[in-house]
Amino acid sequence: xxxxxxxxxxxxxxxxxxxxxxxxxxxxxxxxxxxxxxxxxxxxxxxxxxxxxxxxxxxxxxxxxxxxxxxxxxxxxxxxxxxxxxxxxxxxxxxxxxxxxxxxxxxxxxxxxxxxxxxxxxxxxxxxxxxxxxxxxxxxxxxxxxxxxxxxxxxxxxxxxxxxxxxxxxxxxxxxxxxxxxxxxxxxxxxxxxxxxxxxxxxxxxxxxxxxxxxxxxxxxxxxxxxxxxxxxxxxxxxxxxxxxxxxxxxxxxxxxxxxxxxxxxxxxxxxxxxxxxxxxxxxxxxxxxxxxxxxxxxxxxxxxxxxxxxxxxxxxxxxxxxxxxxxxxxxxxxxxxxxxxxxxxxxxxxxxxxxxxxxxxxxxxxxxxxxxxxxxxxxxxxxxxxxxxxxxxxxxxxxxxxxxxxxxxxxxxxxxxxxxxxxxxxxxxxxxxxxxxxxxxxxxxxxxxxxxxxxxxxxxxxxx
Amino acid sequence: xxxxxxxxxxxxxxxxxxxxxxxxxxxxxxxxxxxxxxxxxxxxxxxxxxxxxxxxxxxxxxxxxxxxxxxxxxxxxxxxxxxxxxxxxxxxxxxxxxxxxxxxxxxxxxxxxxxxxxxxxxxxxxxxxxxxxxxxxxxxxxxxxxxxxxxxxxxxxxxxxxxxxxxxxxxxxxxxxxxxxxxxxxxxxxxxxxxxxxxxxxxxxxxxxxxxxxxxxxxxxxxxxxxxxxxxxxxxxxxxxxxxxxxxxxxxxxxxxxxxxxxxxxxxxxxxxxxxxxxxxxxxxxxxxxxxxxxxxxxxxxxxxxxxxxxxxxxxxxxxxxxxxxxxxxxxxxxxxxxxxxxxxxxxxxxxxxxxxxxxxxxxxxxxxxxxxxxxxxxxxxxxxxxxxxxxxxxxxxxxxxxxxxxxxxxxxxxxxxxxxxxxxxxxxxxxxxxxxxxxxxxxxxxxxxxxxxxxxxxxxxxxx
Numbered sequence: 001x002x003x004x005x006x007x008x009x010x011x012x013x014x015x016x017x018x019x020x021x022x023x024x025x026x027x028x029x030x031x032x033x034x035x036x037x038x039x040x041x042x043x044x045x046x047x048x049x050x051x052x053x054x055x056x057x058x059x060x061x062x063x064x065x066x067x068x069x070x071x072x073x074x075x076x077x078x079x080x081x082x083x084x085x086x087x088x089x090x091x092x093x094x095x096x097x098x099x100x101x102x103x104x105x106x107x108x109x110x111x112x113x114x115x116x117x118x119x120x121x122x123x124x125x126x127x128x129x130x131x132x133x134x135x136x137x138x139x140x141x142x143x144x145x146x147x148x149x150x151x152x153x154x155x156x157x158x159x160x161x162x163x164x165x166x167x168x169x170x171x172x173x174x175x176x177x178x179x180x181x182x183x184x185x186x187x188x189x190x191x192x193x194x195x196x197x198x199x200x201x202x203x204x205x206x207x208x209x210x211x212x213x214x215x216x217x218x219x220x221x222x223x224x225x226x227x228x229x230x231x232x233x234x235x236x237x238x239x240x241x242x243x244x245x246x247x248x249x250x251x252x253x254x255x256x257x258x259x260x261x262x263x264x265x266x267x268x269x270x271x272x273x274x275x276x277x278x279x280x281x282x283x284x285x286x287x288x289x290x291x292x293x294x295x296x297x298x299x300x301x302x303x304x305x306x307x308x309x310x311x312x313x314x315x316x317x318x319x320x321x322x323x324x325x326x327x328x329x330x331x332x333x334x335x336x337x338x339x340x341x342x343x344x345x346x347x348x349x350x351x352x353x354x355x356x357x358x359x360x361x362x363x364x365x366x367x368x369x370x371x372x373x374x375x376x377x378x379x380x381x382x383x384x385x386x387x388x389x390x391x392x393x394x395x396x397x398x399x400x401x402x403x404x405x406x407x408x409x410x411x412x413x414x415x416x417x418x419x420x421x422x423x424x425x426x427x428x429x430x431x432x433x434x435x436x437x438x439x440x441x442x443x444x445x446x447x448x449x450x451x452x453x454x455x456x457x458x459x460x461x462x463x464x465x
Numbered sequence: 466x467x468x469x470x471x472x473x474x475x476x477x478x479x480x481x482x483x484x485x486x487x488x489x490x491x492x493x494x495x496x497x498x499x500x501x502x503x504x505x506x507x508x509x510x511x512x513x514x515x516x517x518x519x520x521x522x523x524x525x526x527x528x529x530x531x532x533x534x535x536x537x538x539x540x541x542x543x544x545x546x547x548x549x550x551x552x553x554x555x556x557x558x559x560x561x562x563x564x565x566x567x568x569x570x571x572x573x574x575x576x577x578x579x580x581x582x583x584x585x586x587x588x589x590x591x592x593x594x595x596x597x598x599x600x601x602x603x604x605x606x607x608x609x610x611x612x613x614x615x616x617x618x619x620x621x622x623x624x625x626x627x628x629x630x631x632x633x634x635x636x637x638x639x640x641x642x643x644x645x646x647x648x649x650x651x652x653x654x655x656x657x658x659x660x661x662x663x664x665x666x667x668x669x670x671x672x673x674x675x676x677x678x679x680x681x682x683x684x685x686x687x688x689x690x691x692x693x694x695x696x697x698x699x700x701x702x703x704x705x706x707x708x709x710x711x712x713x714x715x716x717x718x719x720x721x722x723x724x725x726x727x728x729x730x731x732x733x734x735x736x737x738x739x740x741x742x743x744x745x746x747x748x749x750x751x752x753x754x755x756x757x758x759x760x761x762x763x764x765x766x767x768x769x770x771x772x773x774x775x776x777x778x779x780x781x782x783x784x785x786x787x788x789x790x791x792x793x794x795x796x797x798x799x800x801x802x803x804x805x806x807x808x809x810x811x812x813x814x815x816x817x818x819x820x821x822x823x824x825x826x827x828x829x830x831x832x833x834x835x836x837x838x839x840x841x842x843x844x845x846x847x848x849x850x851x852x853x854x855x856x857x858x859x860x861x862x863x864x865x866x867x868x869x870x871x872x873x874x875x876x877x878x879x880x881x882x883x884x885x886x887x888x889x890x891x892x893x894x895x896x897x898x899x900x901x902x903x904x905x906x907x908x909x910x911x912x913x914x915x916x917x918x919x920x921x922x923x924x925x926x927x928x929x930x
Contacts, residue, residue, distance in 0.1 A: 041634035169506035171856065171916075173909070206909060366831075366888045368858065391636065393833065393888070395860050423831045423858070423888060425909040444638070444671060444890040451636075 032388055032462065035319070036455045040392065042313050043451050049309040050443040052080055053302065053364075057295035057438035064124075064292040065332040066098025066263035073288050074266050077304070077329045081270030084308050085315035086327070088273065091266035094342040096332040098263045099125055101292055102256035105133070106200060106229050108242065109250045118239065120200060120229035121212035122257050123184060124291065124335045127225045129198075133254030134159075134227070136197050140243045144182075147190060156195030159251050162187045163202050163240055166233075166428075173206050173428045174362070180204035181215070188228040189220035198253045199228040202236035207429040210234050214291050215432045216335045227255050265331045267339045272311055274324035274461070281324045282460055283343075283357040284310055284453055287333030287405055294436035298427060301438075302364030302446055304329050306420075309450035310457055321461040323355065330405040333361070337404060344408035354415040356465050358453055359403025363431075364441040365422040367452040369396025374416030378465055382418075385459050394452045396421060416465055418456065420449055497853055497927065500784070501920045505857065507778050508916050514774040515908040517545055518767065518829075522760035522903035529589075529757040530797040531563025531728035538753050539731050542769070542794045546735030549773050550780035551792070553738065556731035559807040561797040563728045564590055566757055567721035570598070571665060571694050573707065574715045583704065585665060585694035586677035587722050588649055589756065589800050592690045594663075598719030599624075599692070601662050605708045609647075612655060621660030624716045627652045628667050628705055631698075631893075638671050638893045639827070645669035646680070653693040654685035663718045664693040667701035672894035675699050679756050680897045681800045692720050730796045732804045737776055739789035739926070746789045747925055748808075748822040749775055749918055752798030752870055759901035763892060766903075767829030767911055769794050771885075774915035775922055786926040788820065795870040798826070802869060809873035819880040821930050823918055824868025828896075829906040830887040832917040834861030839881030843930055847883075850924050859917045861886060881930055883921065885914055 023031075043049075060076060063069040074091065081089045106120035139154060140161045141147045147155065162183040170176040181204050188199045203213035212232045219225045231239065242248050268288060274280065286303020290296020307327045314321060331339035347354060358370070372379050383397055402410065402417025409415045422445075430436040488496075508514075525541060528534040539556065546554045571585035604619060605626045606612045612620065627648040635641040646669050653664045668678035677697045684690045696704065707713050733753060739745065751768020755761020772792045779786060796804035812819060823835070837844050848862055867875065867882025874880045887910075895901040 040636055044636070045633045168510045168909075171505055171509070171858075171913070208908070366890050393636075423910070425831050425913060426907040429907065429909070442891040442894065443673070444633075444894070445888070448636070448890060 029387065032459060035458055036388055038317055039313050039454045039458065040451045042316055043309060043447050043454065044444070046316065047309050047313070047447050047450060049305040049450055050446055052305040052308060053297065053441060053446065054438055056301050056304065057297050062290050062292050062294060062296050063288065064099065065096040065265060065289045065335060066260070067292070070265060070289055070331070074268055077268035077288055080308055081268065081327065084270065084312035086270035086272060086311055088271045090269050092269055092342060092346060093264060093266055094331055094338050095262045096265045096338050097336045098260045099335060100258055100260055102128060102258065103254065104229065104257065105254040107252040108239065108248055109252060110247050111249050118200070118231050118235055119212065120231050121214045121293065122255050123217040123228045123230060124214055125217050126188065126228045126257060128255040128257045129227050129253055133252055134197055135250050135252045138243060138248055138251045140240065144190060147194065152194045155191065158196055159198040159200060159253065160191040160196045161200050161239060161243060163236060166204065166206055168206065172424050174424050177204060177428055184215050184230065185217055188217055188226055189223050192223035192226045196226060198226050200251070201228065201230050203230045203232055205233070205428045205431060205433065208233050211433040211435050213432045214293055227253055229253065267331050267343055268329040270311055270327045272314055272321050272325045274321050276322045278353060279324065280353050280355045281326055282355060282457055283326050283328055283406065283409065284457060285328035285330055285405060286360045287331070287339070288329040289332050289334050291334055291432045293432065294430070294434045295438055297436050297438045297441050298363040299431055299436055300333070300361045302441055302449065303360035306360050306446065306450040306453055309447070310454045313450070313454050319458070323461045325457055325461065333405050340405035341408045344412040347409065348412045354409055354413050356416050356418065356460050357402065357406035357409050358418040358420065358456060359406045360420040360449060360453060361403050361405070362420060362424070363422050363427040364446040364449060365426060366445040367392070367394050367420055367422050367449045369394055369399070369421040370456065371399040371401030371419040371421055372397055373400055373402040373410065378416050381465060388455060388459060389452070392448065392452055392455060420453055422449055494852065497924060500923055501853055503782055504778050504919045504923065505916045507781050508774060508912050508919065509909065511781065512774050512778070512912050512915060514770040514915055515911055517770040517773060518762065518906060518911065519903055521766050521769065522762050527755050527757050527759060527761050528753065529564065530561040530730060530754045530800060531725070532757070535730060535754055535796070539733055542733035542753055545773055546733065546792065549735065549777035551735035551737060551776055553736045555734050557734055557807060557811060558729060558731055559796055559803050560727045561730045561803050562801045563725045564800060565723055565725055567593060567723065568719065569694065569722065570719040572717040573704065573713055574717060575712050576714050583665070583696050583700055584677065585696050586679045586758065587720050588682040588693045588695060589679055590682050591653065591693045591720070591722060593720040593722045594692050594718055598717055599662055600715050600717045603708060603713055603716045605705065609655060612659065617659045620656065623661055624663040624665060624718065625656040625661045626665050626704060626708060628701060631669065631671055633671065637889050639889050642669060642893055649680050649695065650682055653682055653691055654688050657688035657691045661691060663691050665716070666693065666695050668695045668697055670698065670893045670896060670898065673698050676898040676900050678897045679758055692718055694718065732796050732808055733794040735773070735776055735792045737779055737786055737790045739786050741787045743818060744789065745818050745820045746791055747820060747922055748791050748793055748871065748874065749922060750793035750795055750870060751825045752796070752804070753794040754797050754799050756799055756897045758897065759895070759899045760903055762901050762903045762906050763828040764896055764901055765798070765826045767906055767914065768825035771825050771911065771915040771918055775919040778915070778919050784923070788926045790922055790926065798870050805870035806873045809877040812874060813877045819874055819878050821881050821883065821925050822867065822871035822874050823883045823885065823921060824871045825885040825914060825918060826868050826870070827885060827889070828887050828892040829911040829914060830891060831910040832857065832859050832885055832887050832914045834859055834864070834886040835921065836864040836866030836884040836886055837862055838865055838867045838875065843881050846930060853920060853924060854917070857913065857917055857920060885918060887914055
């Protein structure tokens with residue numbers, strides 16, 4: 001009987017873990033580092049992410065919300081997540097807009113009657129012209145200030161050529177995009193305000209080439225909805241010369257692009273269930289829809305397959321995550337963000353506990369960092385892991401930001417956000433163009449992005465945020 | 466007369482600069498940062514480096530030492546340096562080897578008599594076969610240890626298939642290349658030591674594709690010179706399956722590749738003369754020759770045009786460098802290093818004062834860092850400039866190294882060396898293959914490499930090393 005108490009004591013003590021030595025910082029670093037290294041190895045040697053991307057790009061191709069291809073992509077995403085070994089895969093219904101590109105034409109008519117095809121690419125969400133098209137004089141403006149200065153008397157009845165220059169000297173093209181995209185997004189209505197009848201913009205892109213960049217625009221309900229198209233860098237240079245030399249009599253635009261009724265579509269969701277009692281959720285994701293040009297390879301097929309890659313790697317290594325890791329392939333990032341909004345709405349409804357969301361939607365080049373959108377204490381915690389990420393080539397945590405799809409989650413819960421930051425130099429050469437195809441993505445660069453996200457998910461699973 | 470002394474004093478003091486406030490560290494950083502920013506802007510907006518690369522790749526193409534194309538590249542290099550505005554452009558004569566790839570063939574003959582073309586690519590510097598070719602049994606070895614274990618009794622009279630695997634799990638492919646290249650460089654003689662009559666190697670490359678990688682090999686004079694060829698990843702997988710299933714009766718090899726007499730060629734050199742009295746020289750360069758496949762775009766057209774870019778940017782901005790900046794387009798890096806050796810020999814002869822050499826020969830992807838080969842004090846000085854480089858995406862100075870062409874300079878003078886380190890992930894997909902073409906290089910990524918070197922040259926010009 002003498003032994004009874006000590007044995008009981010030992011059992012209780014073991015249960016309460018009071019004898020366990022706290023693990024040293026060094027030991028913790030070693031443990032984490034070993035797991036991250038195993039994640040890197042399994043992804044670089046065994047990942048099928050690149051092959052997934054090939055299938056998505058080559059057998060489905062581009063996949064604008066509401067299209068048949070988008071529906072196929074949903075099926076593909078579901079099956080790919082099931083094959084990756086998720087504990088649970090499901091579709092989250094979401095009504096999406098269906099914008100349909102029709103025939104498009106933009107033509108310069110010279111003073112001498114000669115014609116030149118501008119090879120224009122309509123902006124997403126733009127209205128068409130009447131069946132006859134429209135014909136009007138063209139007026140060049142280089143920025144919003146010039147538009148205002150010219151005013152109604154010089155703009156009314158004309159087609160505005162937004163000839164806003166992409167400044168190549170800006171080292172990070174994402175920063176320059178921020179300034180240029182305004183002309184695409186808001187330019188048509190700003191011009192309509194002064195009575196313009198159509199808009200042609202110099203593409204928001206960095207390439208010196210023949211590729212026009214499409215992308216979302218939004219009409220201000222106060223003004224007429226007028227057609228809007230983008231032209232490539234080289235075409236913009238040509239048009240600029242002709243306009244300035246007063247060689248142009250008129251410009252003709254025709255388009256029958258239009259919206260059709262909303263379509264039922266889905267966010268595609270796969271989960272590895274966490275072992276914690278708190279049911280904390282880490283969301284990782286990219287968007288499944290793309291613009292209706294190219295193959296949506298960098299934007300955002302890359303992010304989609306990377307997100308799936310992370311779950312597959314955890315599963316292959318037999319890592320049982322402490323927190324639930326949820327991979328979301330968002331629908332309709334490009335022209336409505338309905339998927340991102342619906343995901344946050346349902347999460348709120350279900351009173352879910354979201355501790356982090358990571359988006360990968362900046363292309364499939366080698367990762368360099370994560371942007372962070374969270375409070376200072378959390379940022380400091382992440383910065384404390386720098387040595388874990390440095391060997392992966394991931395060193396930069398200085399930028400503020402997350403991603404479009406996960407923005408609504410932050411609004412709903414104040415969830416901390418991160419965005420994967422790949423090398424940014426080539427992205428805006430091909431963003432929203434016919435050049436954004438599978439061949440432009442490198443297997444090892446893409447996979448290193450998966451490794452970076454997997455490492456971050458692992459660290460937050462283990463250590464919280 | 467009363468004023469005389471003070472005036473004299475002031476004049477002397479001004480001359481001796483005793484009144485000059487020492488510039489604060491913060492102010493110095495601001496000044497440097499401003500110049501680096503101007504270098505970035507001028508290069509990203511006005512550089513013709515990418516267009517130079519297009520011309521080199523598309524009008525001259527690949528340019529192995531001693532070839533007509535290499536001679537054209539010398540002329541092109543000279544003219545391009547003259548047009549870049551160098552103070553002095555000259556050719557440094559150097560005799561180079563001339564290895565000529567002839568017809569090449571490698572064929573598997575199956576037990577049932579069927580034949581399969583291995584699409585092999587001869588290794589550079591390898592001998593040909595006799596006119597009849599050779600036919601022998603094949604034996605697979607996965608590493609040098611297996612070769613030794615098999616020994617003369619199992620190797621003699623056979624063709625050795627060096628089936629050494631590229632470990633995809635290694636994060637930095639340059640580190641993996643170091644281990645794999647031994648089979649290409651030394652494999653043929655190691656096999657000949659045991660009586661092998663030919664060698665076929667699995668390419669030293671990271672791509673899962675049909676591209677065979679050539680590259681230098683060297684015979685050990687102790688053993689027979691035997692022919693040696695590389696096969697692609699996919700072909701190696703196929704050959705491995707057939708060998709292990711014992712489906713192969715014999716392998717046939719034919720080649721009439723050979724050396725011709727040495728040819729007079731040149732290092733192409735352009736200088737901006739420094740304003741210092743010490744005549745200190747900073748060498749920057751890449752190599753003008755390439756393998757005789759693809760277009761030598763990443764290896765090393767990229768390094769060539771970046772080096773020229775740096776001088777052009779200094780000239781355009783009107784920066785008069787304190788030290789002489791010398792751009793060297795080295796000849797014969799790929800199969801002899803004669804250019805690098807001759808450059809060091811002449812420098813020694815002329816008792817030149819070399820304070821730094823930077824090589825860019827690791828591809829045209831976005832820069833991430835510089836390897837450093839120099840003493841601790843100098844390394845610390847460079848590390849003190851980290852904040853200047855961080856905004857360029859250049860953050861890593863941890864690796865030891867320089868470059869092949871500048872190695873002899875270090876041997877001659879103990880000159881500190883640096884190597885530009887671009888993102889490494891895609892390089893060994895295309896290194897020494899037909900895939901290394903202009904289209905694989907991105908303009909902005911290439912130019913950011915020029916920016917990084919220009920910034921480093923500026924810092925060392927201003928602050929010494």
